[in-house]
Structures are given as structure tokens and as C-alpha cells.
Amino acid sequence: xxxxxxxxxxxxxxxxxxxxxxxxxxxxxxxxxxxxxxxxxxxxxxxxxxxxxxxxxxxxxxxxxxxxxxxxxxxxxxxxxxxxxxxxxxxxxxxxxxxxxxxxxxxxxxxxxxxxx
Amino acid sequence: xxxxxxxxxxxxxxxxxxxxxxxxxxxxxxxxxxxxxxxxxxxxxxxxxxxxxxxxxxxxxxxxxxxxxxxxxxxxxxxxxxxxxxxxxxxxxxxxxxxxxxxxxxxxxxx
Numbered sequence: 001x002x003x004x005x006x007x008x009x010x011x012x013x014x015x016x017x018x019x020x021x022x023x024x025x026x027x028x029x030x031x032x033x034x035x036x037x038x039x040x041x042x043x044x045x046x047x048x049x050x051x052x053x054x055x056x057x058x059x060x061x062x063x064x065x066x067x068x069x070x071x072x073x074x075x076x077x078x079x080x081x082x083x084x085x086x087x088x089x090x091x092x093x094x095x096x097x098x099x100x101x102x103x104x105x106x107x108x109x110x111x112x113x114x115x116x117x
Numbered sequence: 118x119x120x121x122x123x124x125x126x127x128x129x130x131x132x133x134x135x136x137x138x139x140x141x142x143x144x145x146x147x148x149x150x151x152x153x154x155x156x157x158x159x160x161x162x163x164x165x166x167x168x169x170x171x172x173x174x175x176x177x178x179x180x181x182x183x184x185x186x187x188x189x190x191x192x193x194x195x196x197x198x199x200x201x202x203x204x205x206x207x208x209x210x211x212x213x214x215x216x217x218x219x220x221x222x223x224x225x226x227x228x
Contacts, residue, residue: 045207
């Protein structure tokens with residue numbers, strides 16, 4: 001079974017600075033997707049960024065970028081120019097396919113990001 | 118474009134009771150998934166529905182059941198509630214290979 005590990009329960013960053021959140025995963029599959037989701041106090045999971053495993057190029061979305069190391073099974077998220085609104089729980093997730101073709105997400109335990117003014 | 122909506126927002130039940138949670142999928146999405154998020158944990162996959170059929174299930178007992186309706190909305194039913202069922206229940210919808218779009222969740226407390 002696939003597992004996702006986020007080794008940093010909490011991180012903090014100064015406003016306008018850069019922070020990197022770590023994620024490792026374990027899988028025997030060669031094709032899969034990886035995601036970073038943000039969960040603010042409103043509780044809604046918001047997609048931050050997505051990476052297809054077959055793509056060697058790291059995904060970027062404005063201030064958010066990833067460092068995808070397939071061989072090392074590592075998928076870190078870099079937030080540049082941190083803003084107060086970035087404060088939230090961040091979850092790394094792996095998309096797996098269960099029997100019958102469904103697609104489920106396997107989540108890590110999350111990293112709580114605090115942004116200090 | 119209407120997002121994923123869940124009801125109710127909060128719910129308090131007693132151990133042994135039954136509960137039904139509801140989810141309206143985002144417009145155009147035909148797949149609905151349910152996740153359980155215990156306090157301080159990441160969400161765990163309960164099951165997924167596609168075209169009104171269960172299309173994958175996580176490690177949850179049969180007292181967790183669901184339905185999907187022709188308009189793609191969905192229900193999660195939990196029978197014989199236990200204290201450990203207290204959690205945030207998240208519904209997510211998708212279409213084909215699109216990423217999941219989540220609702221704001223239902224906070225269930227079992228006393």
C-alpha cells in the first residue's frame with residue numbers, strides 16, 4: 001500500500017520569505033500523481049499544485065513550486081514571498097487507483113504553516 | 118460554477134445512533150468521494166461513487182455506506198455510531214482525470 005510521510009508537523013516563516021515543506025512517499029507504481037493541498041481554518045481542502053510522475057519538469061503555480069525527485073520518492077513544496085494568507089495546514093497527497101478503476105488520494109498527516117508578520 | 122456543498126455543517130449524535138451526511142457535487146462532476154479526517158490527521162478515503170455505483174472503498178466497516186443519485190449528489194450513512202467516528206467528513210467531486218474539488222466538510226461529534 002502507498003504511504004505518504006510529512007516529517008514536519010509545524011513550520012513557520014516570516015512574511016515575504018521562502019519556506020519549503022517536505023514530503024516523501026512510498027509506492028511500487030511508476031505512473032501516479034502527487035498533490036499539495038492547503039486546508040485553512042475554513043476546513044475546505046484547496047488544491048495548491050499537481051505533479052504528474054511521468055513529467056520530469058517540476059510544476060509551478062505562481063509563488064508555489066515543487067521539487068519532485070522520483071527516484072528518491074520526494075516531493076517538496078516551496079512557497080516564495082510568503083503571505084499571511086498562506087497560513088494553513090498543508091497536506092501532501094498521492095493519487096492511487098483502487099480496484100475497479102477508482103482513484104483515491106492517500107494523504108500525509110499534514111504540516112501546519114505559520115506566517116509571521 | 119457551483120462548488121461542492123455539504124450539509125449539515127455540524128452534527129452531534131449519540132453512540133449507537135445513525136447519521137446521514139449530504140453532498141452536492143460541483144456542476145459537471147460525475148464522481149464523488151468521501152473522506153474521514155480525524156483531529157490532527159490527514160483525510161482517509163472511505164469510498165467513491167461513479168455513475169451511482171460504488172467504485173472503490175477504503176478500510177472502513179460496512180456500517181459506512183453511501184448512495185449517489187442521478188444528479189450526482191451523494192449521501193454518506195453511518196450506522197451504529199461509535200465514539201471514534203467523531204471526525205470531519207469531507208466530500209469531493211471530480212470529472213475524468215481532474216483533481217478533486219472538496220467541500221467544507223461536516224463536523225460530526227459522537228457522544
